[in-house]
Amino acid sequence: MIALFRSEWQHLIRHRRVSLLLPGTVIVVWFVGLLLFQLSGAIGADQTGLTPLFNAQIGHLFATGLCLTLQGWLTVVTPLLAISFFPVFDPSPSLSPAHFLTRLLALWALMVLCIIVTLPFFSILPLFGSMRLAEISWALSVVVTTTWLISTLALAGITLIQQRPAGLFVTYIVILGWFLASFLITKTSTSLTIATIIVAASNPFAALIATLAPAFPPAGPIASDLNTLLQWTHGVVERDVPLYLLYITGSGLAILLFIGIVGFVSRPKPRRWQHFDTWWSVVLVVYLTIAYAMREWWLPVLATTGR
Amino acid sequence: MRSCRSHTIVLLLALTLQAMLWGLPLTAFAQPNISLKLSTPFGGQYVVRAWLPLKATLSNKGAATTVTITGTPADASVQFTRTIDLAANEEKTVWLYVFLAQPTSSVIITVIANESVLLRQEVPLLLRPVERMRAVLGASPVASDLFAAGSLQPTDVPDHSLGLSNLSVLAFFALDDPLSSEQQSALLEWVYGGGHVIIGGGPSAVSLQSFLPPDLRAAQIVGVTPLDRQPLRERGGAEMIDPLIGVKLQPRSGAYAVGDPDSTPWVEYPFGRGRVTQLAFEPKALQDWEGQERFWSTLAQPVVLFATGIGQSSQIASRQIETLTPVLSQLPPIDTPTVAQGYIALTGYALLVIPAVVGWWWWRRRIVPVMTLIYIATISTGGSLWWATTNAAPTHTALRLTLIEPINQTQARAQTALTVLSAMPRREVVSFNYPVVTQPLPINTDSDTGGPFPQATKTVTLTLTPWVRQGILATMELPAPQIRATLVIDQEQLRVDVQNDSPFTLRNVFVSYADQMIFFGNLRPGVRSAARWPVIFASSAYPETLGTQIVNDLRENGLLIGRDIKRRAAILTTFIDAAIAALPDRFDPGPFLVAWLDQDPTDSASTFIGQRETLLVMRLRITGQGRLILPMGWLRIDPSSQDTLACPNSKGVQLSGSTAEIRLRLPADLVSFQADTIRMQLQTTNQVTGRDLMVSAYNWQTANWDEITLTDPSNFSIPAAARFLRNGELRLRFSGTLDQVGCIVVVSGARGVVP
Structure with a gap:
């Protein structure tokens, strides 16, 4: 399996798309950062004397903007990278679960590499005196989770459909539908229910904002922009609800289920019980057991309806 | 394969078991080896926006431990805590003070050790207005509930002035033991802040005086004498036939005798914003007199009484905080970092x-x-x-305003208002050089007033919520900075002497009396400076507070500079006004010394993010004897002693009807001043002539009103004025069509002698 992974990884990093993706990701993040600085500088000229901690407001704007950009950008490009594993026109042959898993791991590793090369931009966030390393780490954790989830979804979709253009199209449709549905349901919800929280938490952008939102400034010129953003991502859910805990927990389960389903469906027929299935079952049970044992970590998010 | 599966099952079982163990709550049981006895010295009676003192006796029958005693008003979340180290088999009595911001039915007291609640008790409370919160050590002289708390023992007197803040009057009629040094300091501070102490006379007068702080001795006892009963008759509204024998009182400098100075029944001594009333007679000597109830209720009145948001207060600290509150939210901005x-x-x-x-x-x-x-x-x-x-920018900004008020040569009171705004959650440890009692500031929102607010500690930890302005007010007692400032009678004029023997540099020193002030500049340690009080002052056309005057003066002379000048000026103005805390119906023009200290003596930390101001405000004594020419403006209208209303612009008084009476007063240290001539200037809204307005002055010797002949009402003199000025008080009566006069501003100066 290690040899298989090396093969898939070598295949991936020799792809021209990847050589464009990495500098492209860095340049996109740099460009957005530049825009944010210009924006905050234009506001800051008038506001520094009025707002006691305007530096921190700029820091929040910068952090939020960078995280959203990085996550949005990687969400868009991940399916494009996922198709690199498949032939252009021919239907892809049946795939063993181990083969699927190694492709997925290679894609995950590439996503992590994409995030690593953008880290210097995040490392200047402490300059503004508004972010703790814990908050930045949680935000990056959500970005990693999202890219892994999208990677799994894209790879699973294309593997199951076995046609590259069709798989890509369906993947984008599913992602778009998922995001739109969660945004619209959250925005239009008027009462705080468990369903509302689950829908909000299923939105990667809401989960990302939730890592930063508790420290959002309540007032000020930048605060109003951030609060508008919160209305779209959180709706009636309060800003200090740690949606990301539920999101990360749920994403882990979703990834496991995707792997299990695709590993079973895409394997050559006749489909029999394999070592992969045993290990997958063990990992699933362990995951569920840990999730249950650590329910104090993510379950209180659902209890916030009682506030 | 079978082995692999059994391993898997074992692993799953182990994980499930571990998960069940994680799910079980942990319970700890405290060891009940601590007992608690609680008492309130004033019978559970309290005043809103004042501190409730609770005496807690903790007994430890187990091993040495550290306990935290916490007081929380019912239906509130705020916690006032005190941490106590208890040795094995030790009993300790401590005071816990609970600030009651709202009416409440009880206070919950808990004793906590090792994060476990050991004891919980509820103390029922009874609301009472502050003007009726009088207490007496010894027997109450009246049968009614004039004194809300009677027969107190010396041990019932709290050891911190805040514990006395819900009293307006405290009478000492019997005292078996001297007060402890902490109690004496507390009492001194309380009187300085507006409290009224009445000290009994008669046979126990000498021992009573010796048991109380020397600074509160209003008079010296020089013998025994029959007393002047007229002041008692006036206040009691009843004839007093029997002679009244008491001690002969000789007022100290700044105190004045009521009634006949040779046989005064009591002496009044203003101390800070409060007063000491030293009786010459034993209180029970009046027990058969029919006017005694009315007499005591008239005599035992609060000196300072003003409305607060939810009631009334008799301690000026409440007004100081109220005045300061609007600027506590004006935090200094942090520079945006260079990106x-x-x-x-x-x-x-x-x-x-x-x-x-x-x-x-x-x-x-x-x-x-x-x-x-x-x-x-x-x-x-x-x-x-x-x-x-x-190069990171600070994560928080803060405003720390420390007011230091020397009470006497050795003791000072400091109040530090600290407001912090943080962009991220953090725990801010605030250190003080002296033990503090802390309370929430009114800027705190409901969700952040929980505290805890510790007492008798030098370290306070603030748990900061992002973007929520949070603050504490810390009150502490500290040694008075060695700064001597006096007004000396010298060559018929007043001279201001300021000697800075403290280790601090005094910045921008001002000495003021009412709207007049002298600027001394900066005084480094060891420097002495003197200046004569100018004879002529240009009075401002607008009623400006002292803070406004000082800050305007600094700005005009280029001593207040910087990019954030508007906000800083607003803070400094309000800070000075809060420190002076002038009340509209109270005569308290000073003289004051106002200066900034270059270091905060309450804080040892060298670095501070934000703005830090340390203001020293002290009252100057007037000393010396001999001839004196008092400049215009030193004999001023006493707003507390006339029935006229203040004018809309707060400058002068509004006269109405056909007759009106005003009283003019000298500062307390000049009560013995004997005037030869009094010069007066009257400014009125509408032009008046001598025919429109008749002026009479009260003749203390004949007890009649003598008409003053005047050609120009706007500027005239009263010759042979000794008969009109007594105990620093001049009474004037205006007659005529006063409704046409409008607002009247009276300023006076005098020429005479201080014996």
Whole structure:
């Protein structure tokens, strides 16, 4: 399996798309950062004397903007990278679960590499005196989770459909539908229910904002922009609800289920019980057991309806 | 294969068991070896926006431990805590003070050790207005509930002035033991802040005086004498036939005798904003007199009484905080950090390094250089993180305003208002050089007033919620800075002497009396400065507070500079006004010394993010004897002693009807001043002539009103004025069509002698 992974990884990093993706990701993040600085500088000229901690407001704007950009950008490009594993026109042959898993791991590793090369931009966030390393780490954790989830979804979709253009199209449709549905349901919800929280938490952008939102400034010129953003991502859910805990927990389960389903469906027929299935079952049970044992970590998010 | 499956099952079972163990709550049981006895000295009676003193006796029958005693008003979340170390088999009595911001039915007291609640008791309370919160040590002289708490023992007197803040009057009629030094300091501070102490006379007068702080001795006892009963008749509204024998009182400097000075029944001595009333007679000597109830209720009145948001207060600290509150939210801005350098470096990284590395590798080997990219990104991240951390902007900003008021030569009171705004959750440890009692500031929102607010500690930890202004008010007692400031009678004029023997530099020293002030500049340690009080002052056309006058003076002379000048000026103005805390119906023009200290004696930390101001406000004594020419403006209208209303612009009084009476007063230290001539200037809204307005002065010798002949009402003199000025008080009566006069401003000066 290690040899298989090396093969898939070598295949991936020799792809021209990847050589464009990495500098492209860095340049996109740099460009957005530049825009944010210009924006905050234009506001800051008038506001520094009025707002006691305007530096921190700029820091929040910068952090939020960078995280959203990085996550949005990687969400868009991940399916494009996922198709690199498949032939252009021919239907892809049946795939063993181990083969699927190694492709997925290679894609995950590439996503992590994409995030690593953008880290210097995040490392200047402490300059503004508004972010703790814990908050930045949680935000990056959500970005990693999202890219892994999208990677799994894209790879699973294309593997199951076995046609590259069709798989890509369906993947984008599913992602778009998922995001739109969660945004619209959250925005239009008027009462705080468990369903509302689950829908909000299923939105990667809401989960990302939730890592930063508790420290959002309540007032000020930048605060109003951030609060508008919160209305779209959180709706009636309060800003200090740690949606990301539920999101990360749920994403882990979703990834496991995707792997299990695709590993079973895409394997050559006749489909029999394999070592992969045993290990997958063990990992699933362990995951569920840990999730249950650590329910104090993510379950209180659902209890916030009682506030 | 079977072995693999059994291992899997064992692993799953182990994990499930562990998960069940994680799910079980942990319970700890406290060891009940501590007992608590609680008492309230004033029978559970309290005043809203004042401190409730609770005496707690803790007994430890177990091993040595540290306990925290917490007081929380019912239906409130705020916690006032005190941590006590208890040795094995030790009993300790401590005071706990609970600030009651709202009416409440009880206070919950808990004793906590090792995060376990050991004891819980509820103390029922009874609301009472502050003007009726009088207490007496010894027997109450009346049968009614005039004294809310009677027959107190010396041990019932709290050891901190805040514990006395719900009293307006405290009478000492019997005292078996001397008060402890802490109690004496507390009493002194309480009187200075507006309290009224009445000290009994008669046979126990000498011992009573000796048991109380020397600074509160209003008079010296020089013998025994029959007393003047007229002041008692006036206040009691009843004839007093029997002679009244008491001690002969000789008022100290600044005190004045009521009634006949040779047989005065009591002496009044203003101390700070409060007063000491030293009786010459034994209180029970009046027990058969029919006017005694009315007499005591008239005599035992609060000196200071003003409305607060929810009731009334008799301690000026409430007004000081109320005045200061609007500026406590005006936190200093933090400069936005310079981002350009860092972003230029990131631009190089984004546009040159990464594209170049990836491009070169791709051109040479058709592969992405993963490890090289990770190294470059890691090194860049490390460098960037180091640069950002080194140049990071502060995460919070704070405003720390410390007011220091020397009470006597050795003791001072400090109040520190600290407001902090943080952009992220943090715990801020605030250190003080002296033990403090803390309370929430009115800027705190409901969700952040929980505290805890510790007492008798030098370290306070604030748990800061992002973007919520939070603050504490810390009150402490400290040694008075060695700064001597006096007004001396010298060559018929007043001379101001300021000697700075403290280790602090005094910045921008002002000495003021009402709207007149002298600027002394900066005084370094060891420096002495003197200046004569100018004879003529240009009075401002507008009623300006002392804070406004001082800050305007600093701005006009270029001593208040900076980019944030408007906010700083507002803070300094309000801070000075809060320190002076002038009440509209109270005569308290000073003289005051106002100066900034270059260091905060209450704080040892050298670095501080935000703005820190340490203001010293002290009252000056007037000393010396001999002839004296008092400049115009030193004999001023006493707003507390006339029935006229203040004018809309707060400058002068409004006369109405056909007759009106005003009283003019000298500062307390000049009560013995004997005037030869009094010069008066009257300014009225509408032009008046001598025919429109008749002026009479009260003749203390004949007890009649003598008409003053005047040709120009706006500027006239009263010759042979000794008969009109007594105990520093001049009474004037205006007759005529006063409704046409409008507002009247009276300023006076005098020429005479201080014996």
